[in-house]
Each structure stands twice: as structure tokens, then as C-alpha cells.
Amino acid sequence: MAALRAAVGADGVLTDTEVTASYSRDMMPLAPSATPVAVVLPSSTEQVRAVVRACAAAGVPIVPRGAGSGLSGAANAVAGCVVLVTTRMNQIIEVDADNRLAVVEPGVVNLDLRAAVEKRGLFYPPDPSSYDWCTIGGNLSTNAGGLCCVKYGVTTDSVLGLEVVLADGELLRTGRRTVKGVAGYDLTKLFIGSEGTLGVITRATLALRPLPQAPATLVAAFDSTAAAGAAVATIVREGVVPSLMEIMDQTSISAVEQHLNTELGAEPGCAALLICQSDSGGDAGRRELAVIEQVCRDSGANLVHATDDLAEGRMLLAARRSVLTALEVYGAWLTDDVCVPRTRIAELISGCERISRECGLRIAVVGHAGDGNMHPTIVYDPTSEREFARARTAFGDILALGLRLGGTITGEHGVGKIKQEWLAREIGPVGLRVHRGIKAALDPDNLFNPGSMFSMS
Amino acid sequence: MAALRAAVGADGVLTDTEVTASYSRDMMPLAPSATPVAVVLPSSTEQVRAVVRACAAAGVPIVPRGAGSGLSGAANAVAGCVVLVTTRMNQIIEVDADNRLAVVEPGVVNLDLRAAVEKRGLFYPPDPSSYDWCTIGGNLSTNAGGLCCVKYGVTTDSVLGLEVVLADGELLRTGRRTVKGVAGYDLTKLFIGSEGTLGVITRATLALRPLPQAPATLVAAFDSTAAAGAAVATIVREGVVPSLMEIMDQTSISAVEQHLNTELGAEPGCAALLICQSDSGGDAGRRELAVIEQVCRDSGANLVHATDDLAEGRMLLAARRSVLTALEVYGAWLTDDVCVPRTRIAELISGCERISRECGLRIAVVGHAGDGNMHPTIVYDPTSEREFARARTAFGDILALGLRLGGTITGEHGVGKIKQEWLAREIGPVGLRVHRGIKAALDPDNLFNPGSMFSMS
Structure with a gap:
């Protein structure tokens, strides 16, 4: 403890259990957590190095975290650990507008970066749902996605280089400031998505894009999820790349309609909504939305509405983004993030309907249809042990369903x-053996986030 | 040798030194090479596994290779090795057009894949200069680039998953068939660009894009490289993303003009040409080229010519692609591939002019201006030991210049x-320590391509 105070100053070490408890977990209720022996808030790379060296010397595990917006428990404290919080490094x-890049510390809030670069006519695409409070460091560690991914990819696609404190306190610099580079192994992308198990990211060089055109928005309502799924598959097949393509099922729609006390433009009994945007601008944007509109009609949409109005587009997106909040009226939620081939979305939704019937719990499906990354969200009564147990079972059933459909257990939240x-x-x-080999090579004493993602034995 | 014949059949093992010599090296004259003890041509993943197990048991190193179009000696044989050629796995x-992906064996020629997916309305972007004979396996192992990168990224940006034979003969599957996925470390991108030092890639799942619109082309001539460099920086700054933006310096231009017996539209004494394309189509494409045209004029271009004519566009690109061949009139060539921030291109070109004067050798600079990846190409008399020595010195001077300008030693050719x-x-x-740790974790006996990229001690 003295070494930690020497490393970051007395005000950077929290040990009051009432305070440290608030740093013990992220937003995923399923994940185990513990109260850390201390929470440290370094302000610089050198302080991070000192903390890592102190913990390594004492054999105390380190769990790195940002804002704690994660949804897999990756940032949850483990027994006897120090939680290393990067929020002061903000x-x-x-x-650098001329080379379209930014250099940031890990504690910068995603929204703050977006706003800062937008002033320079630039765009940082990754936009996880928690973008107004999550940090870039957390985004890097989980390889966060968001609504932008169908056109702009995930976090790893916007990173040029990193600075990482390793388990022995040494400082590793990966990548570069140039657009291309193949000097050595791609260590940058190895650390991205490694969920704090390989080192502590203390700085990142991020690739920026030109600010896109103002988006035009389209919403389409379907009376079956199969029709909506077929529309998504056909849009992909037609070669249109919208800047956003989100899907909401009936449960999501009605929750949001109740929550916002509004109609989403759908008729009663609407089974699925697609919300699409194009940020290509001009006639390119109009052409894209026209193709999407035609495909939706051909697939049996009973309502299609397109608009250039920015306020209306924002409102539709706000409705989409409010699904999880809207569900809280019914209970606590537990959200999956399976990602399936884009042709299998309808099957995923109908499978979730079956699982919902089996477990007797409400399951809302909302997701990034454009890349097949779906968030089936199970609603349960948090005061009922039995409902929680059923929710847990349903959570696993959805993962199994995702794998059966040729998908992955996690499109953007991580393993945690x-x-x-x-994962195994x-x-x-x-x-698994290769994962353990790499972990052992970089962190031989299992200092960083032990037991997260996979165990070493 | 018996084990190899058992593994791939007698016709898959070459030992005649006149034949094996032709598999001893790639296209980089600087790199050391040796004659392999055998060349094996497996036809399947199982055969690759058998070869790897046989070599591992006998302690014989393996150098994997595709067509041998590389420019860093990564595929060059080392003493006592077996060269494992993937060209029969083609x-x-x-x-899968609906999910925009392709699954291929490593020996597929880049152009063959491009043609096959184009028939389905799809596009595989990576287009290294050798695209008409290089293989996808080599592209993956070197993380190859090309002319497309300014808009579409490098090879790693088009890969969803891999199948890799590890040093113990086990088969590793990385990645997935979905657009997104964060289950575990990003092993896919770790193997891409690892230059055959970590395993043998036997299959790849590649992400495809919709076929872009027919390209419109613009060529601009400048009477100083500084003006051309300023134009590139301003185009980037203006937020235009052309689908291609190539630069040729005076030496390249005159070599190509002599070679093709044509004029590239430039006045005599033209110091630099920019060739740009937009594949956005319609008014979006016209808008992009109009911005580029205006920037070129404002930057002092003394000739700007834009065309929608596909044949004329192809001719201009063919001229750009013929630089290395054109230089062969003057001698052998040795090409660098430093990548610098896009604002430093003019400094790189003027630095190469200085190095050319110092070494007394012709240096042509041609490159992917849109991403700062430049190919200063030194021309020397291969029969003169002294010229070769001077060329080698110049090669290193250019790498040092690239690093001084904030760049990397290799944008796409690799370390080899x-x-x-x-690299060190x-x-x-x-x-370097982290590289060695990862290599030791995955290939503890240093079986794959030993001494390439970095040494283990």
C-alpha cells in the first residue's frame, strides 16, 4: 500500500470499502466480482508503470478498467486485486488533421474525442451504446463496436498504434503514425480486445476519417421477422452499404413505445422495424436509400418512411438507443451479443422467441442487423432467484443458438x-492452448486480470 | 525424405538441385538465400500437417512460400531447410455472395480470386503490384498492400478467419465467418504479416465488398515535387478519399515514357505526376475528382486532365504499374517501401534526390501517395560489385530517412x-523481446522460417 501511495500519491489510492465497492464491477449482472484491496487512479504512464511494478513485486493481481460500462464483467475485481482505473488519464x-490521426490517453470519454475531432472536420467512427460515458481505453480493451460498424468497422479498424505497460513495468510501443505498416507482428491488434489480460494501454494513436455527410434516415415496418431478415439479406446482396442498419423486434418496439409514449410509425402488431441511414450525401445517399426502400417493399414491409430531416433521424435513433432503458420497466436485463451471418438473422430472432417461451421470460431482440450482431435481451425480476436462474439458462441457450447458426458468442461485448x-x-x-501460450509469454505471473477470458489451467 | 514422400507423394517432393534452386528465393536481390534440401508441394491441409510433423521430428526448418513474388526475402530458403510451397492448394x-465472403486455399492467385468474385458482383480489394501472379497465402503472410489501400486498407482488413498448421502439426482455426467478433485474442491478425514465422496458413475466410462503380481518372503534372506533395496533403486535408492516388517522380516518368514510347501528358521537365481515381460513381465521383482537380491547380499543377474513359484510365494505371519494368533498361533495381506520414511525402522525395546524388545512382520514386507508402527504387549495374554495394548503402539510407520522417521501414513488403x-x-x-516471446510460445523449436524478420538471440 505504501508502494502504491508512493507511485500515485495518497489521493490516487482508494481503500475505503464503501468507495472501492463502486469500482468492483461493470454493467453485467451475471459476472462474479470481489471487492478490491485498493483502487488506484494513476495520472500518467510513469505512474501506471510504478503501480504495475509495485503489484508485480507484491504478487498482487491488477484489474485495469475505464468507466466500467462493459457488459461482460471483464473489468470486475477479483479477490485480492488492485483495480487500476485510467479515468484520470483523460x-x-x-x-493531427493533416494526417487524420489523434493521440489520446485511455481515460478520454468516447464522446469527448468525437466532439474534439468533429471541430476539425474529422470523424472517429466507433460508437458503442455507452459512447457518452465509456472511455477509449475500455473501447480498445474490448474492441468495442457500435452502430457504425456496418460501414466503418470496429475499434481495431481505427487504431494505428498503442503504448502499453507490460507485466514487468516495461513500456511497449506498437504500431506507428502512418496509414500502412508491416514492420513486425501486428501487436497493436493483439492488445486490442485482449480485455486487460496482457498489459495496460496508456496511450493510443487513432486513425480518423473525414466527417461524413449529414445522414438521411429510413424506417421500415414488417409484420414478420422473417420478412425483415430477408430484407437485410437482400440489402447486403444488392451491394448497398448503409452507414447504419438496426433491427428491433416486437418486444423492443412495444417497450420503447410505452417508454417514450410515442408511436414508432408502425402499425399495431408490427413484428420488426428496420432503421437504416446513409451518410453518403447527395444523389449517392438518395440512391442508397432508394434501393433499401425498394428492397423493404419487395420483402413485404407494410410501411416505409424515408427522411432527410436530421431531427427526425435523431429521434428514430434515440428510440433505438433507448431499448435497454425502456425494458427496465419490466425488470432487470441481461443482454447477449451473439453475431451471426447476416443471412441468419431471422432464424436468430425466431430462435429467441422459442427460448423466451421455454424460459417464460420476456426476450427483446435488438441489434446491428447490418453486421449480424444481435442483442437478445432477457428481462427478469432481480428479486427472484428462480427468475435469475432461468435468465442465466436463457443467456446460455442464446449463445448456443448463435454458435449453431455459424456465429460467434460475442460480437462486441467480449468474454470477460x-x-x-x-470461449473454450x-x-x-x-x-485455447495458443491463447494460454501468448498470455504466458507476455504475463508469466498471470498479473493482469487473472481468470478473465480464460483460465491458465 | 521418406517421411516427406509419405506425406505428399513422390511427385510432391523435389530434390533435383537445378529444380529446387528455382524455389530458393523471391524477387529481392539483396536477401541471402540457400538451396533447400527439398521442396515439397502439398495438396491439402492434411499433407501440410504431415510435412510439418515430419520436419519437426527431424529438426529440419521449414520456409513456407507461395509464388515467390515477395520483395524482402521472407520466402528465401535457409541452409538445410525444406521449402513448403502452397501453389498446389489453389x-x-x-x-458466399449473401454474406460477402470467400473461403480459399493459400495457393489461389490474387487475380483468379478477383475474377471469380467479380462474376458475383463482388470485390476483393488487396491488389499488390504482382496481383496477376502472387498468391493469397503470400499476401496474407506479408499483409500485402497495393494501390487500393488509400480507400480499402491492406490485406488484414479483408480477412475474417484463418486455418493455420502450427509447429506441432496441430490445426488452429482463428476468427469466424461473421462480420464482427471479439471472442478471444485477435489471432487472425497476429498470423497475418507474420511472414511464415508462426505457422503455415492453409485456408482463409476473406471479407468481400460490393463491386465499386467504374472509376474516373485524373492525372496532374507538377513542376516540383514539393507542389505535388502539397497537393496530396491538401487532398487528404479536404476529406476526399480517392480509390487510388499514386505519385511518380521525374525519374519514373521519363523511364516509363521511354519504355512505352509515349508521353504521359506531361510537359518535358515535369517533376512529378499524380494519378488519382474515384470509384464512387455518379455525382459523388465527379465531386471527388472536382475537389482533387481544384487542389492540384491551386497547388500549381501545370496540367490537369480528368477522364471517365475506362480505357484511358487503364492506360494511365498501366503506365504507373510499368515503372519497375521500365527501369530495367538502366540496370537491376532494388526497391524500398518506406511509409511516411502523408504530409512528409515531398521531403521523402527530395531526400531520395539527395541520396541519389550521394551514391551516384539513379533513384526513381514511385508510390502510393494516398497512404504515404513510397517505393524509392535504386537502379544499379548488377555486374558491378561496387555499384551493388552503393545501392545497398542507399537502400539503408532511405530506410533511415523514412524513420527520421516519422515513418516505418516497411509499408507492405515486410522485413524478411x-x-x-x-526492425530492431x-x-x-x-x-523485440515481445516478438521473441510470442515466437517462442508458438514455435518453441524455431521450426518456421528461422532468422527471418528477427533472430531469436
Whole structure:
């Protein structure tokens, strides 16, 4: 403890259990957590190095975290650990508009970066749902996605280089400031999505894009999920790349309609809504939306509405983004993030309807239809042990369904402390062995986030 | 040798030294090579596994290779090795147009894949200069780039998953068939660009894009490289993303003009040409080219010519692609592939002019201006030991210049067997230690391509 105070100053070490408890877990209710022995808030790379060296010397595990918006328990404290919080390292060090890049510390809030680069006519695409409070460091560690991914990819696609503190306190610099580069192994992308198990990211060089055109928005209502799924598959097949393509099932729609006390433009009994945007601008944007509109009509949409109005588009997106909040009227929620081939979305939704009937719990399906990344969200009574148990079973049933459909157990939330067994199932024994080999090579004493993602034995 | 014949059949093992010599090296004259003890041509993943197990048991190193079009000696044989050639594994196993992906064996020629998916209205972007004879396996192992990268990224941006034979003969499957996925470490991108040092890629799942619109082309001539460099920086700054933006310096231009017996539309004494394309189509494409045209004029271009004519566009690109061939009139060539921030291109070109004067050799600079990846190409008399020595010195001087300008030693060709010391210089001792740790974890006996990229001691 003295070493930690020497490393970051007395005000950077929290030990009051009432305070440290608030740093013990993220937003995933299923994941186990513990109260950390201390929470440290370093302000610089050098302080992170000192903390890592102190913990390594004392054999105390470190769980790195940002804002704690994660949905897999990756940032949850483990017994006897120090939680290393990066939120004080929140400087945007550089925005280089000429080379379209930014250099940031890990504690920068996603929205703050977006706003800062937008002033320079630039765009940082990754936009996880928690973008107004999650941090870039957490986004990097989980390889976060968002609504932008159908056109702009996930976090790893926007990163040029990293600075990482390793388990022995040494500082590793990966990547570069140039657009291309193949000097050595792609360590940048190895650390991205490694969920704090390989090191602590203390700085990142991010690739920016030109600010896209103002988006035009289209909403289409379907009276079957199969029709909506067929529309998505055909849009993909037609070669249109919308900047956003979201789907909401009947349960999501009615929850949001009640929550916002509004109609989403759908007739009563509407089974699925598609919300699409194009940010191509001009006639390219109009052409894209026209193709999408035609496909939706051909697939049996009973309502299609397109608009250039920015306020209306924002309102539709706000409705989409409010699904989880809207569901809280009915209970606590537990959200999956399976990703399936885009041709299998309708099957995923109908499978979730079956699982809902089997477990007797409401399951709302909402998701990023454009890339097949779906969020079936199970609603349960948090005061009922039995409902929680049924929710847990349904959570696993949905993962199994995703795998059966040729998908992955996690499209953007990560493995964390809830899907270790599922990871082993997805990647198999050879994959697991390679993971353990890499972890052992970089973190031989299992200092960083032990037991998260996979166990070493 | 018996084990190899058992593994791949007698016709899959070559030992005649006149034949094996032709598999001893790639296209980089600087790199050391040796004659392999055998060349094996497996036809299946199982055969690759058998070869790897046989070599591992006998302690014989394996150098994997495709067509041998590489420019860093990565595929060059080392003493006492078996060269494992993947060209017989040349099946396109699947093209799934609905999910925009293809599954291929490593020996498929890049152009064959492009043609096969184009028939389905799809596009595989990576287009290294050797695209008409290089293989996908080699592209994956070097993380190859090309002319497309300014808009579509490098090879790693088009890969969803891999099948890799590891040093113990086990088969690792990485990645997935879905657009997104964060289950575990990003092993796919770790193997891409690892230059055959970690395993043998036997299958790849590739992400495809919709076929872009027919390209419109613009060529601009400048009477100083500084003006051309300024135009590139301003185009980037203006937020235009052309589908291609190539630069040729005076030496390249005159070599090509002589070679093709044509004028490239430039006045005599033209110092630099920019060739740009937009594949956005319609008014979006016209808008992009109009911005580029205006920027070129404002930057002092003395000739700007835009055309929708496909044949004329192809001719201009063919001229650009013929630079290396054109230079062969003057001697052998040695090409660098430094990548610098896009604002530093003019400085790179003027630095190469200085190096050319110092070494007394012709240096043509041609490159992918849109992403700062430049190919200064040194021309020397291959019969003169002294010229070759001077060319080697100039090659290193250009790498040092690239690093000084904030760039990397290799944007797309790789480290191979010529830039090991430069890699160490670029990534530093901590980076090198991490590389060695990962290599040791995956290939403890240093079976695959030993000494390439970096040495283990």
C-alpha cells in the first residue's frame, strides 16, 4: 500500500470499502466480482508503470478498467486485486488533421474525442451504446463496436498504434503514425480486445476519417421477422452499404413505445422495424436509400418512411438507443451479443422467441442487423432467484443458438468473466492452448486480470 | 525424405538441385538465400500437417512460400531447410455472395480470386503490384498492400478467419465467418504479416465488398515535387478519399515514357505526376475528382486532365504499374517501401534526390501517395560489385530517412531477410523481446522460417 501511495500519491489510492465497492464491477449482472484491496487512479504512464511494478513485486493481481460500462464483467475485481482505473488519464494529446490521426490517453470519454475531432472536420467512427460515458481505453480493451460498424468497422479498424505497460513495468510501443505498416507482428491488434489480460494501454494513436455527410434516415415496418431478415439479406446482396442498419423486434418496439409514449410509425402488431441511414450525401445517399426502400417493399414491409430531416433521424435513433432503458420497466436485463451471418438473422430472432417461451421470460431482440450482431435481451425480476436462474439458462441457450447458426458468442461485448467456458467451446482446445501460450509469454505471473477470458489451467 | 514422400507423394517432393534452386528465393536481390534440401508441394491441409510433423521430428526448418513474388526475402530458403510451397492448394472453396465472403486455399492467385468474385458482383480489394501472379497465402503472410489501400486498407482488413498448421502439426482455426467478433485474442491478425514465422496458413475466410462503380481518372503534372506533395496533403486535408492516388517522380516518368514510347501528358521537365481515381460513381465521383482537380491547380499543377474513359484510365494505371519494368533498361533495381506520414511525402522525395546524388545512382520514386507508402527504387549495374554495394548503402539510407520522417521501414513488403536490424531499430528492445516471446510460445523449436524478420538471440 505504501508502494502504491508512493507511485500515485495518497489521493490516487482508494481503500475505503464503501468507495472501492463502486469500482468492483461493470454493467453485467451475471459476472462474479470481489471487492478490491485498493483502487488506484494513476495520472500518467510513469505512474501506471510504478503501480504495475509495485503489484508485480507484491504478487498482487491488477484489474485495469475505464468507466466500467462493459457488459461482460471483464473489468470486475477479483479477490485480492488492485483495480487500476485510467479515468484520470483523460488528455487528448494531439489531433493531427493533416494526417487524420489523434493521440489520446485511455481515460478520454468516447464522446469527448468525437466532439474534439468533429471541430476539425474529422470523424472517429466507433460508437458503442455507452459512447457518452465509456472511455477509449475500455473501447480498445474490448474492441468495442457500435452502430457504425456496418460501414466503418470496429475499434481495431481505427487504431494505428498503442503504448502499453507490460507485466514487468516495461513500456511497449506498437504500431506507428502512418496509414500502412508491416514492420513486425501486428501487436497493436493483439492488445486490442485482449480485455486487460496482457498489459495496460496508456496511450493510443487513432486513425480518423473525414466527417461524413449529414445522414438521411429510413424506417421500415414488417409484420414478420422473417420478412425483415430477408430484407437485410437482400440489402447486403444488392451491394448497398448503409452507414447504419438496426433491427428491433416486437418486444423492443412495444417497450420503447410505452417508454417514450410515442408511436414508432408502425402499425399495431408490427413484428420488426428496420432503421437504416446513409451518410453518403447527395444523389449517392438518395440512391442508397432508394434501393433499401425498394428492397423493404419487395420483402413485404407494410410501411416505409424515408427522411432527410436530421431531427427526425435523431429521434428514430434515440428510440433505438433507448431499448435497454425502456425494458427496465419490466425488470432487470441481461443482454447477449451473439453475431451471426447476416443471412441468419431471422432464424436468430425466431430462435429467441422459442427460448423466451421455454424460459417464460420476456426476450427483446435488438441489434446491428447490418453486421449480424444481435442483442437478445432477457428481462427478469432481480428479486427472484428462480427468475435469475432461468435468465442465466436463457443467456446460455442464446449463445448456443448463435454458435449453431455459424456465429460467434460475442460480437462486441467480449468474454470477460461470464463466457470463459463458451470461449473454450468456440475456439477449441488448440485455440485455447495458443491463447494460454501468448498470455504466458507476455504475463508469466498471470498479473493482469487473472481468470478473465480464460483460465491458465 | 521418406517421411516427406509419405506425406505428399513422390511427385510432391523435389530434390533435383537445378529444380529446387528455382524455389530458393523471391524477387529481392539483396536477401541471402540457400538451396533447400527439398521442396515439397502439398495438396491439402492434411499433407501440410504431415510435412510439418515430419520436419519437426527431424529438426529440419521449414520456409513456407507461395509464388515467390515477395520483395524482402521472407520466402528465401535457409541452409538445410525444406521449402513448403502452397501453389498446389489453389482451390476457391466457396464464394458466399449473401454474406460477402470467400473461403480459399493459400495457393489461389490474387487475380483468379478477383475474377471469380467479380462474376458475383463482388470485390476483393488487396491488389499488390504482382496481383496477376502472387498468391493469397503470400499476401496474407506479408499483409500485402497495393494501390487500393488509400480507400480499402491492406490485406488484414479483408480477412475474417484463418486455418493455420502450427509447429506441432496441430490445426488452429482463428476468427469466424461473421462480420464482427471479439471472442478471444485477435489471432487472425497476429498470423497475418507474420511472414511464415508462426505457422503455415492453409485456408482463409476473406471479407468481400460490393463491386465499386467504374472509376474516373485524373492525372496532374507538377513542376516540383514539393507542389505535388502539397497537393496530396491538401487532398487528404479536404476529406476526399480517392480509390487510388499514386505519385511518380521525374525519374519514373521519363523511364516509363521511354519504355512505352509515349508521353504521359506531361510537359518535358515535369517533376512529378499524380494519378488519382474515384470509384464512387455518379455525382459523388465527379465531386471527388472536382475537389482533387481544384487542389492540384491551386497547388500549381501545370496540367490537369480528368477522364471517365475506362480505357484511358487503364492506360494511365498501366503506365504507373510499368515503372519497375521500365527501369530495367538502366540496370537491376532494388526497391524500398518506406511509409511516411502523408504530409512528409515531398521531403521523402527530395531526400531520395539527395541520396541519389550521394551514391551516384539513379533513384526513381514511385508510390502510393494516398497512404504515404513510397517505393524509392535504386537502379544499379548488377555486374558491378561496387555499384551493388552503393545501392545497398542507399537502400539503408532511405530506410533511415523514412524513420527520421516519422515513418516505418516497411509499408507492405515486410522485413524478411533484409531488414532484421532495421526492425530492431524501429520497434526497440522491448518490442523485440515481445516478438521473441510470442515466437517462442508458438514455435518453441524455431521450426518456421528461422532468422527471418528477427533472430531469436
